Amino acid sequence: MGPAGIAAGGKHVLESFKEALSGTGITASLKENCSSHQVGCLGLCARDVLVEIHQGGTKTVYQYVKADMVRRIVDEHLVGGTPVKEWLVDGAYDAFYKKQVKVVLSDVGRIDPEExxxxxxxxxxxxxxxxxxxxxxxxxxxxxxxxxxxxxxxxxxxxxxxxxxxxxxxxxxxxxxxxxxxxxxxxxxxxxxxxxxxxxxxxxxxxxxxxxxxxxxxxxxxxxxxxxxxxxxxxxxxxxxxxxxxxxxxxxxxxxxxxxxxxxxxxxxxxxxxxxxxxxxxxxxxxxxxxxxxxxxxxxxxxxxxxxxxxxxxxxxxxxxxxxxxSYGTEKSRGTKVFALTGKIKNPGLIEVPMGITLREIIEDIGGGIENGKQLKAVQTGGPSGGCIPANKLDLNVDYESLAKAGSIVGSGGMIVLDEDDCMVNVAKYFVQFTQSESCGKCVPCRVGTKRLLETLERICKGHGRSNDIERLEKLSAGIKATSLCGLGQTAPNPILSTIRYFRDEFEAHIRDKKCPAKVCKGLLTYSISEKKCKACGACLRACPSGAITGEKKTPHKIDQAKCIKCGSCFEVCKFGSVERN
Amino acid sequence: MNDTLDKIVADYRDNGGNVISLLQETQEAFGYIPREAVDYFSAQLGIAPSRFYGVATFYSQFRLNPTGKNKIIACCGTACHVRGAERILSGIKRELSLAEEEETTQDKEFTVEKVACLGFCSFAPVVLINGEVHGKTNADPILKEIRKLKNK
Known part of the structure; x- marks a missing residue:
């Protein structure tokens, strides 16, 4: 029961098990053999609540367990002896654990953390x-x-x-x-x-x-x-x-x-x-x-x-x-490392892997690949101090040296998977926004420098990029890295530098063509409704917070560009794909 | 109020003069750091109010104004960000007629907070409404929830 398990209703499930076990009139001997207890995070957070049932030497695992499913599991499995097949975990569960090596996490999820x-x-x-x-x-x-x-x-x-x-x-x-x-x-x-x-x-x-x-x-x-x-x-x-x-x-x-x-x-x-x-x-x-x-x-x-x-x-x-x-890991990076694998991945969760494993093994084998059949674009490691590794470097080994060489860091262990729908300029801006607001203000390069970086990125994302912006960003970044007092400032430009290094074309598209290829940056998008596809259902009209959409029953709706605030609400609610972003 | 403040002052003296602990205790008692409390500490301990404000405004945990009746926390961590947290947050703010920098509605019914990461990354994007976790969500269901609270 990690944070995600609790969010998914782990407490209710645990209570239900306690209740069901005591209330079924199960004989005393079974009661003694049966105990339900809470554990820490089992790792595969996406399928929470996970429930493991250990009987003799065998382990059965249920996924997506809800409180109202507990009674049937107790009745059919614990009392009746037949597991409820349709609720058991599938092959992805085994794949998730197969390439992991648990040292720090070896007892996490196995033992009651409160005893x-x-x-x-x-x-x-x-x-x-x-x-x-x-x-x-x-x-x-x-x-x-x-x-x-x-x-x-x-x-x-x-x-x-x-x-x-x-x-x-x-x-x-x-x-x-x-x-x-x-x-x-x-x-x-x-x-x-x-x-x-x-x-x-x-x-x-x-x-x-x-x-x-x-x-x-x-x-x-x-x-x-x-x-x-x-x-x-x-x-x-x-x-x-x-x-x-x-x-x-x-x-x-x-x-x-x-x-x-x-x-x-x-x-x-x-x-x-x-x-x-x-x-x-x-x-x-x-x-x-x-x-x-x-x-x-x-x-x-x-x-x-x-x-x-x-x-x-x-x-x-x-x-x-x-x-x-x-014996685990590489020559200079020994042992294992825990990562929080999140983002556009099929099986997000908490993983522990030997140092030196390739990114591909983490993303494809453990994480199960990208969700919704999309294309992987990059993997962000090291958070606001780290950088993005592009999809074509997936065979990179995950260790201190290799990641540093590729312009990122191992960091504390955040690993965020980005797909084709993510805008790299926006991701860089997101991290600089974070470091800028978290800069303590003591030294000038970090306090003022991160602010200027952010302003430049904001300008680019709004379609006001200037032809020498990339060079300006690089020059300013080098100065901040060299002269900041602590690690926060010294690493704050990393997300920008690594995205420029691997995704320069995206920066150029924003600056020169005033286009956001991933269709994320608001300032570079226009929303319109396709007359052909619009079913005139009125969903977008009701969702529009600025009253920019007009239309009657049976006539295709229209967006008044002067009133549109580009919030994307119409795009989200349209079931027919008739709202277009360009 | 003064009894509570006296106890906090006594604790401060006992624990070797830790301003952060003093402010944490104050916020736990009142839900925020009231100006009167700072004035009181300042007079009792002979420390300039600026010392307290200097620490209080440095850390994101401390607030100098009371919160609204309903508390909405929008996670804007990286995993939530790439799954549209910004759209949800701006939708919530629009629904409650809050300007970008504002957190609490004028009628003190709602406080909307943006946090860096709640750690529910595999349920991104996540919004907490009065402590209840709404994960893998988008603007629509969240706004419906808020409208329900508004009509209460």
């Missing part, structure tokens, strides 16, 4: 226990270094090296911070990990704190994620009650307390120094580095900041060994 015993039953907290009892901190750091894991928040800094720097930083008081300020639009990996298995994040923090010799931890999490916050709070109090957090944890001479800090909504707070300012209660504005947080961070003390996914990987690496982890 510490469920995590312990699958080996949870054993890694932390073992490390604290019989490893030297240096050994932990060496193990993490050998695993090759790099920061999963986007920048890809080697985690083991970061811990080593933190360990060596002089100072009595040190902090470990979990960065759960997932701000990329179109990304929900960290939320899914916390909601599905918050204990793994805490265990990762315990191991990290021990390696650094830090006795204070913070989780900086968005207030917009109420369920994740709740589950994290519950997990911390359960771990404290068990003696895994607090004084002398696991009976060793080591103290660790973890506090939760709620973010207040600012994308820039994903940047380390801004995040630190925000935990301290100030405006989340970044500062110049060095000094790096690892030497002077929270309250001027050495601070190591790791992303949620990175930390949640740690217990699994310790438990199964660095060699096992490093």
């Amino acid at each position: 510490i015993s469920a995590y312990e039953a699958v080996g949870g907290y054993e890694a932390a226990k073992e490390v604290l009892h019989s490893w030297y901190p240096e050994e932990v750091i060496e193990e993490i270094k050998m695993s090759g894991i790099r920061g999963r928040g986007g920048a890809g800094f080697p985690t083991g090296l970061k811990w080593e720097l933190g360990r060596k930083a002089p100072g009595e008081t040190k902090y470990i911070v979990c960065n759960a300020d997932e701000g990329d639009p179109g990304a929900f990996m960290d939320r899914a990990v916390i909601e599905g298995n918050a204990h793994a994040v805490i265990e990762g923090m315990i191991i990290g704190a021990y390696a650094l010799c830090a006795h204070h931890g913070y989780v900086y999490i968005r207030a917009e994620y109420p369920l994740a916050v709740e589950r994290l709070k519950r997990a911390i109090s359960q771990a404290t009650a068990k003696g895994y957090l607090g004084k002398k944890i696991f009976g060793c001479d080591f103290d660790l307390e973890i506090k939760i800090k709620l973010g207040a909504g600012a994308f820039v707070c994903g940047e380390e120094t801004a995040l630190i300012a925000s935990i301290e209660g100030q405006r989340g504005q970044p500062r110049a580095k060095p000094p790096f947080p690892v030497n002077k961070g929270l309250w001027q003390k050495p601070t190591v900041i790791n992303n949620v996914e990175t930390l949640a990987n740690i217990p699994y690496i310790i438990r199964r060994g660095c060699a096992w982890y490093a």
